[in-house]
Amino acid sequence: MRTDTAAPPARKRLALFERYLTIWVFLCMIVGVALGKNFPGMTAMLSKLEFGRGSQVNIPIGVLLWLMIYPMMLKVDFSAIGGIAKRPKGLMVTLFINWLVKPFGMALLAWIFMQHVFAPWIDPETAKGYTAGLIILAAAPCTAMVFVWSYLTDGDPVYTLVQVAVNDLIMLVAFAPIVMFLCGVAHVVVPAKVLITSVVVFIVIPLAAGWLTRTTLLKSHGKDWFEKQFLPKFHPVMIGALLLTLVLIFAFQSKNLTSRWVAVLLIAVPIVIQVYFNSGLTYLLMRRLRVEHNVAAPGALIGASNFFELAVAVAIMLFGADSPAALATVVGVLVEVPVMLSVCNVCNRTRPWFNRAPA
Numbered sequence: 295m296r297t298d299t300a301a302p303p304a305r306k307r308l309a310l311f312e313r314y315l316t317i318w319v320f321l322c323m324i325v326g327v328a329l330g331k332n333f334p335g336m337t338a339m340l341s342k343l344e345f346g347r348g349s350q351v352n353i354p355i356g357v358l359l360w361l362m363i364y365p366m367m368l369k370v371d372f373s374a375i376g377g378i379a380k381r382p383k384g385l386m387v388t389l390f391i392n393w394l395v396k397p398f399g400m401a402l403l404a405w406i407f408m409q410h411v412f413a414p415w416i417d418p419e420t421a422k423g424y425t426a427g428l429i430i431l432a433a434a435p436c437t438a439m440v441f442v443w444s445y446l447t448d449g450d451p452v453y454t455l456v457q458v459a460v461n462d463l464i465m466l467v468a469f470a471p472i473v474m475f476l477c478g479v480a481h482v483v484v485p486a487k488v489l490i491t492s493v494v495v496f497i498v499i500p501l502a503a504g505w506l507t508r509t510t511l512l513k514s515h516g517k518d519w520f521e522k523q524f525l526p527k528f529h530p531v532m533i534g535a536l537l538l539t540l541v542l543i544f545a546f547q548s549k550n551l552t553s554r555w556v557a558v559l560l561i562a563v564p565i566v567i568q569v570y571f572n573s574g575l576t577y578l579l580m581r582r583l584r585v586e587h588n589v590a591a592p593g594a595l596i597g598a599s600n601f602f603e604l605a606v607a608v609a610i611m612l613f614g615a616d617s618p619a620a621l622a623t624v625v626g627v628l629v630e631v632p633v634m635l636s637v638c639n640v641c642n643r644t645r646p647w648f649n650r651a652p653a
Contacts, residue, residue: 319628322537326544327551337545341615352615355542356495359607361535363496365528366437366603367504370459381453384589387579388457391597392435393468396572400432401425401476403564409480412560420554420618424561426482427609427622432568433472434601434608435461439630440592443599446638449592457596465497465601473608484612492611496604539606543624546616557618561625566633573598573637577644587648591641599634602626 330337343353404425408416416424436443437458444454470486470493477484511520544551551558576597580590605623613619 316628316631318537319540322540323544323551326541326546327548329541330545330548331552337548340542341546352542352610355539355610355615356607358535358539358542359496359603359610360500362532362539362603363607364500364503365525365532367462367500368508368525368528369441369455370437370462370501370504371455371508372459372463372505381585381589383583384453384580384585384593385457385460387576387583387585388593388596389460389464390579391572391576392461393464393472395575396435396568396597397429397433397472397476399571400564400568401429401480403568404428405480407560407564415556415560420557422480422482423613423618424557424622425480426477426484426613427605427617427619428561428564429476429480430473430609430612430619431565431600431602431605431623431626433469433476434604435465436596436599437462437601437604439599439634440596443595443634443638444592446635447591447595447641448588449595450586450588453589454592454596457593461596462497462501466493466501469493469497488612489608492608495611496607536603540624540627543606543610543615543620547621547624549616551621557621558625558628561622562629565626565629569598569629569633569637573640577641581648587641587645590648591638591645594641595634595637598637599630600626602630 340354341352408421408424408428409418413421440454440458441451443449444451470489473489474484474486508520511524515524573594577590577594580593585593602623605626606620609617609619609623
């Protein structure tokens with residue numbers, strides 16, 4: 295009789311940077327606030343560097359944001375979309391959550407908390423700014439970090455890639471109208487021309503550039519070289535760009551953060567609620583529709599997380615780096631990793647649940 299058992303699968307862990315992202319954000323906050331308080335002249339000079347007068351696109355932050363977004367777009371493989379017709383249910387659930395439940399649900403949560411529950415601590419105009427930032431955050435589905443979450447839950451990598459690619463294509467046409475509509479409902483004025491420009495600058499151009507670069511290099515050097523040698527070179531660039539962007543934003547926000555530090559905690563409340571509600575709803579729908587766990591888990595994570603790099607870029611372009619809207623999107627970076635790791639943990643612990651037929 296055999297007594298040996300299969301070895302348990304090795305526990306998957308995040309890379310060093312992703313694992314401690316929340317700590318890096320806190321450190322960036324400390325450095326940024328210190329710069330803003332101790333070197334106000336330098337901070338003011340940097341904040342006035344814009345791409346054209348009145349554009350509200352800060353040159354240093356704009357460049358850094360592009361250095362973050364472009365490498366993410368290099369990972370998107372549109373050629374994988376063709377095979378999704380065999381298993382469409384998972385994608386349909388993800389799209390339903392991302393483009394109907396998520397942005398509209400966040401608009402409702404932002405209205406409830408920012409303009410009513412927390413009204414005693416937030417003035418009306420600032421509350422509108424936070425509301426706008428939260429709407430922008432929720433209207434941008436996750437693009438990069440979802441590959442990390444999928445890896446931690448043993449997700450189907452091809453299916454995850456397809457979900458990301460389809461979301462990116464929809465984002466080209468749906469992001470601006472959804473933000474315009476929901477911000478209008480919240481009585482926040484959003485310049486249509488500036489919003490469309492931000493979509494072109496931070497979605498259309500990097501997506502097209504990423505696709506062109508990917509297609510060209512795959513043909514000339516092959517997939518193995520592209521994924522193992524070329525893409526890894528951008529990882530330190532993305533890390534450096536993200537950290538420097540956060541330092542600058544916190545420097546521009548230093549006055550708000552020191553005088554209204556409690557706002558960071560208040561903004562985090564609707565974000566955390568949204569993550570758990572959307573991931574739970576997606577997960578339950580996937581099981582009800584008998585979707586495999588390796589599709590359901592990353593689908594739930596896509597429905598919960600946000601493309602915070604894009605959200606930060608758009609908020610800055612629309613309202614400025616020192617605006618309440620920009621601060622609201624940055625709080626999204628602050629809570630992303632610990633909250634999403636808890637969702638990954640739930641997905642892994644409930645894997646056997648998907649092996650049983652739904653009631």
